[in-house]
Amino acid sequence: MKVSLFATCLSDAFYPRVTEAMARLLARYGIRLDFPSAQTCCGQPAFNSGYWDEAKGAALQLIDAFADSDFVIAPSGSCIGMIHHHYPSLFKDDPAGLAKARALAEKSYEFTQFLVNVLDVKDVGAKFPHRVTYHPSCHGARLLGVKDEPLELLQHVHGLELLPLPFAEDCCGFGGTFSIKLSEVSAAMVTEKAEHVIDTQAEVLVGLDMGCLMNIGGRLRHQGTSIRVMHLAELLYEGVCRADGRI
Amino acid sequence: MGGFNPAVKLEERIRQALNDEFLRNAVKFTTGRLRSSKQQAAEQMGNWEEWRERGRQIRLHTIAHLDYYLNQFVQNLREAGGYVHFASTAQEAVEIAMQIMEEKQAKSVVKSKSMVSEELHLNDAMAAKGIEPVETDLGEYIIQLAGETPSHILAPAIHKNRQQIADLFSEIGGEKLPADTAVLAGFARSQLREKFLQADIGMTGCNFAIAESGSFVLFSNEGNARMCSTVPRTQITLMGMERIIPSWEDLEVMAAILPRAATGQKLTVYMSAINGPKRAADGDGPDELHVIILDNGRSQQLGDPEFQEVLNCIRCGACLNACPVYRHIGGHAYGWVYSGPIGAVLTPLLNEDQDQWGEVANASSLCGACYEACPVKIPLHDMLVYLRRRNVEAGRTDATERLGMKTYKVAVSSQRFYQLALKLGQFGQKPLARNGEITAKVGPLEAWNRLRVAPALAKKSFRDSWKELDMELQHELVELKPETKARMEAILRKRGNSHEN
Numbered sequence: 001m002k003v004s005l006f007a008t009c010l011s012d013a014f015y016p017r018v019t020e021a022m023a024r025l026l027a028r029y030g031i032r033l034d035f036p037s038a039q040t041c042c043g044q045p046a047f048n049s050g051y052w053d054e055a056k057g058a059a060l061q062l063i064d065a066f067a068d069s070d071f072v073i074a075p076s077g078s079c080i081g082m083i084h085h086h087y088p089s090l091f092k093d094d095p096a097g098l099a100k101a102r103a104l105a106e107k108s109y110e111f112t113q114f115l116v117n118v119l120d121v122k123d124v125g126a127k128f129p130h131r132v133t134y135h136p137s138c139h140g141a142r143l144l145g146v147k148d149e150p151l152e153l154l155q156h157v158h159g160l161e162l163l164p165l166p167f168a169e170d171c172c173g174f175g176g177t178f179s180i181k182l183s184e185v186s187a188a189m190v191t192e193k194a195e196h197v198i199d200t201q202a203e204v205l206v207g208l209d210m211g212c213l214m215n216i217g218g219r220l221r222h223q224g225t226s227i228r229v230m231h232l233a234e235l236l237y238e239g240v241c242r243a244d245g246r247i
Numbered sequence: 248m249g250g251f252n253p254a255v256k257l258e259e260r261i262r263q264a265l266n267d268e269f270l271r272n273a274v275k276f277t278t279g280r281l282r283s284s285k286q287q288a289a290e291q292m293g294n295w296e297e298w299r300e301r302g303r304q305i306r307l308h309t310i311a312h313l314d315y316y317l318n319q320f321v322q323n324l325r326e327a328g329g330y331v332h333f334a335s336t337a338q339e340a341v342e343i344a345m346q347i348m349e350e351k352q353a354k355s356v357v358k359s360k361s362m363v364s365e366e367l368h369l370n371d372a373m374a375a376k377g378i379e380p381v382e383t384d385l386g387e388y389i390i391q392l393a394g395e396t397p398s399h400i401l402a403p404a405i406h407k408n409r410q411q412i413a414d415l416f417s418e419i420g421g422e423k424l425p426a427d428t429a430v431l432a433g434f435a436r437s438q439l440r441e442k443f444l445q446a447d448i449g450m451t452g453c454n455f456a457i458a459e460s461g462s463f464v465l466f467s468n469e470g471n472a473r474m475c476s477t478v479p480r481t482q483i484t485l486m487g488m489e490r491i492i493p494s495w496e497d498l499e500v501m502a503a504i505l506p507r508a509a510t511g512q513k514l515t516v517y518m519s520a521i522n523g524p525k526r527a528a529d530g531d532g533p534d535e536l537h538v539i540i541l542d543n544g545r546s547q548q549l550g551d552p553e554f555q556e557v558l559n560c561i562r563c564g565a566c567l568n569a570c571p572v573y574r575h576i577g578g579h580a581y582g583w584v585y586s587g588p589i590g591a592v593l594t595p596l597l598n599e600d601q602d603q604w605g606e607v608a609n610a611s612s613l614c615g616a617c618y619e620a621c622p623v624k625i626p627l628h629d630m631l632v633y634l635r636r637r638n639v640e641a642g643r644t645d646a647t648e649r650l651g652m653k654t655y656k657v658a659v660s661s662q663r664f665y666q667l668a669l670k671l672g673q674f675g676q677k678p679l680a681r682n683g684e685i686t687a688k689v690g691p692l693e694a695w696n697r698l699r700v701a702p703a704l705a706k707k708s709f710r711d712s713w714k715e716l717d718m719e720l721q722h723e724l725v726e727l728k729p730e731t732k733a734r735m736e737a738i739l740r741k742r743g744n745s746h747e748n
């Protein structure tokens with residue numbers, strides 16, 4: 001059985017610690033992982049901006065990279081959502097491409113989906129004695145339907161106090177190229193999101209997508225707050241190390 | 248920011264809206280309220296998802312057989328003595344309406360809420376002929392006084408707060424009115440009562456037209472639609488050609504989901520069904536009833552697999568209330584009659600000039616809140632992407648962006664170029680990056696860094712650290728639990744089977 005890591009370009013290039021935490025966590029369950037280095041990006045920046053030919057370039061590269069994998073796991077609901085929800089329309093006029101795209105979709109999982117639904121793990125045995133708030137990213141929650149899995153994982157972390165985020169389901173305003181094209185609305189959106197995060201008095205903001213976390217975290221940093229911004233994989237892995245007495 | 252000014256681009260319209268503190272607070276307040284009422288109503292009703300699916304199926308079926316049901320509706324209404332007119336463009340519809348008004352030598356027309364009337368800019372055409380249009384829906388009345396256009400398909404004056412409305416009414420009434428809802432509504436009522444009695448024509452929109460009986464149904468919360476359709480001798484009703492449903496039974500579903508999605512009400516306060524002009528035995532109703540059925544770009548969506556579903560819209564406004572972009576900019580920034588996510592889709596679809604309107608499809612972060620809110624499950628977030636693709640295909644995007652995307656394609660279509668791009672980036676950012684962050688407002692980071700801090704590329708990418716990590720993990724690897732292994736194998740088998748079938 002070949003279980004492959006899809007780092008996603010964002011975590012590969014900017015946040016390697018996130019993919020690393022995910023890999024270390026999965027390894028604890030005896031999952032032997034591989035990393036096909038032909039992988040690049042899911043194509044979403046181009047797709048969402050209407051550049052489908054360019055998006056196809058990325059999609060084909062990804063499909064090829066994971067051709068022999070049995071399971072593909074990524075620390076992003078957005079990239080996995082792209083594969084599940086949008087690859088079929090990208091290849092709608094290309095039956096061969098469509099079949100391959102469907103095959104990739106079938107084996108692709110967002111990290112918490114894989115952990116909870118495939119490995120059947122809800123309690124990773126982590127200890128994280130902090131006040132935490134959770135931002136459910138739009139694509140993971142709405143396109144992919146990942147809603148309960150992260151909450152289940154968080155609820156089982158020892159010492160963690162989960163604080164409800166007001167207007168949690170509102171988009172943070174990232175939206176990929178949206179944040180550059182219509183930067184002022186995007187800025188208004190992230191400003192409000194950051195205010196809501198601050199209002200919870202949480203010490204840590206956790207999420208499942210580095211795009212959104214980069215956006216909200218970037219705003220929080222700009223405001224000079226000390227709120228830590230973490231991917232759930234990082235939080236869980238750090239919690240496991242703490243429980244093991246390694247930190 | 249009253250109406251639409253074609254010289255102002257989307258970005259600038261958005262900037263104006265963002266700078267309007269009154270507007271932003273008013274829109275946030277009301278959409279927030281509508282949203283939570285909707286959520287409560289859906290929860291109380293139970294099985295909301297099934298109701299949505301039912302609503303969707305009804306709309307899908309109707310639109311797939313629109314010619315049939317439209318014909319049935321028209322035949323039945325004609326048999327009942329109504330006059331039916333078809334207008335393929337907005338201009339045609341205006342001409343038809345104006346002709347009826349002139350024939351009746353109308354001096355004043357009382358109107359209940361109609362987005363089609365807004366789409367036609369009918370009030371301007373009437374005013375040009377010296378006919379007084381009187382908006383009788385409270386929200387429409389407010390924006391008519393203010394000389395503006397609606398900024399929400401259901402709550403046209405959502406961008407105004409109570410104080411602004413009190414000031415507006417005080418000016419008209421010549422006395423200082425308090426910012427109290429009851430007083431303000433009472434003032435409007437007293438102003439409008441006379442108008443109803445004097446009007447030569449009553450004009451209405453249409454929520455649903457029922458094919459099996461040739462009737463149409465108006466939803467309202469103020470009772471003004473009922474007044475418009477009973478007091479004046481002549482009635483003109485405007486409807487988009489997609490407003491049809493097959494039967495009264497279908498109306499039951501629509502009457503259950505529309506008000507709940509729109510405002511969280513279990514039922515609309517007034518629901519009037521009109522079966523034709525006044526019959527001998529009727530106590531009230533118009534002597535003459537005209538229905539103008541508008542196409543204006545709608546039929547072009549029929550048969551288009553990407554856009555046909557936009558005709559399923561029942562104009563409830565739920566997608567506007569759910570939209571985080573709308574929440575910050577309100578409706579006028581979208582530039583045309585329809586706003587919010589449905590407006591961002593309809594505006595490019597129903598207007599011909601794409602150089603002008605194509606960009607409206609960009610006014611979304613594609614978060615999908617609109618789809619989730621929509622009681623008939625229209626995939627607006629997908630349609631927005633299709634519209635953007637049209638812009639790209641027609642060469643309507645800017646040269647820098649096109650170049651950027653070309654470069655992107657090269658970088659992501661090959662491992663070698665991707666790794667090269669990473670290396671170049673890591674090297675190029677050196678003078679800017681500090682502690683893993685970039686704060687300088689340069690190049691593409693200019694807008695981003697005005698309010699945020701950007702991350703720097705990691706010194707070592709994941710791919711560059713994989714080999715080491717892999718060795719470490721292999722070293723520590725525990726045994727896969729047999730039950731986990733069995734579960735994974737079962738998943739693989741299931742996949743294999745589904746392929747063979």
Ligand code: SF4
Pocket residue numbers: 559560561562563564565566567589617620621622623624625627
């Ligand atoms: S698109 Fe859906 S949510 Fe939006 S107005 Fe139409 S029916 Fe309502």
